[in-house]
Amino acid sequence: MITTLNKMRGMTWLVRKSLRINLTVEQRLIHISAVHLQKRYSGKHEWAELDKDNSVKIGISQYAADALGDVVYAALPEEGQEIIEDSECGALESVKAASEIYSPLPGIVLEKNERVENKPALINTSPEGDGWLFRVKLEDLSLFEKLMTKEEYMKYLESQTDDLD
Numbered sequence: 769m770i771t772t773l774n775k776m777r778g779m780t781w782l783v784r785k786s787l788r789i790n791l792t793v794e795q796r797l798i799h800i801s802a803v804h805l806q807k808r809y810s811g812k813h814e815w816a817e818l819d820k821d822n823s824v825k826i827g828i829s830q831y832a833a834d835a836l837g838d839v840v841y842a843a844l845p846e847e848g849q850e851i852i853e854d855s856e857c858g859a860l861e862s863v864k865a866a867s868e869i870y871s872p873l874p875g876i877v878l879e880k881n882e883r884v885e886n887k888p889a890l891i892n893t894s895p896e897g898d899g900w901l902f903r904v905k906l907e908d909l910s911l912f913e914k915l916m917t918k919e920e921y922m923k924y925l926e927s928q929t930d931d932l933d
Contacts, residue, residue, distance in 0.1 A: 807896075808915030810872035811924065812854070815896055818912055823878055825900045826871055828860070831925055833895035837864035839888040844869070844880040844902050851875055851904055853911070858901065860891065873911055875904030 806818040813832035817825045833839070841861040851857050851871040858869035880902045884890050891899040906912060916924060 808872075808912060808917060809921035809924075810854075810870075810915055812870050812872070814870060814872045816872050816912060816915055817900075818906075818909075819903075822906055822909065823903050824873055824875065824906045824912065825903050826873070827900040828869075828891065828895055829921070830895050832867075833891055833899070836860060836862040836867060836891075838862055839891040842884050842888040842891065842901070844885055845871075845877045847877050847879060849877045851877060860888070869901060871902075871904065872915055873904060873906055875906050877902050878905050879903045 807815055808818075809815050809829060813829045813835075815827050815829050817827075819825065828836075839860055839862045841859075843859045845851060845857045849857070851874055853872065853874040854870055856868040857871050860867050860869060881890075881900050884899055884901060891901075893899065
């Protein structure tokens, strides 16, 4: 009888532990999906990710990174620099080509990703993650909403036959 009770207690503990693990996994999945809802794309293959403080990280899409090839040099805008929407604000050079960086949103540069300047290959290994380029302070959130969602961007890519501009 005592052995049966101990087994039942053990099973109860396993069930509780399993429920906690499942709940934690579900919370993480919800958190991750909420973050991805805040990423938008431009027609020039940049992405913008809205942070909680209304700053926006800017980078190039996986498509643009693949088209560029191995990036060997990155010149990013400086902190405090004013960026005008769709204007040139930096440059990337690869073994295949050179490309200007365009910001899909206007604002003041809060930070540049110095890791990318020191190790440009980060753009190839994680273009939509650790390979972000710079962060701007966005004054008008409606401009962010005008960019394409991931689904809209994927449809846009399917409709394109040209290489990068």
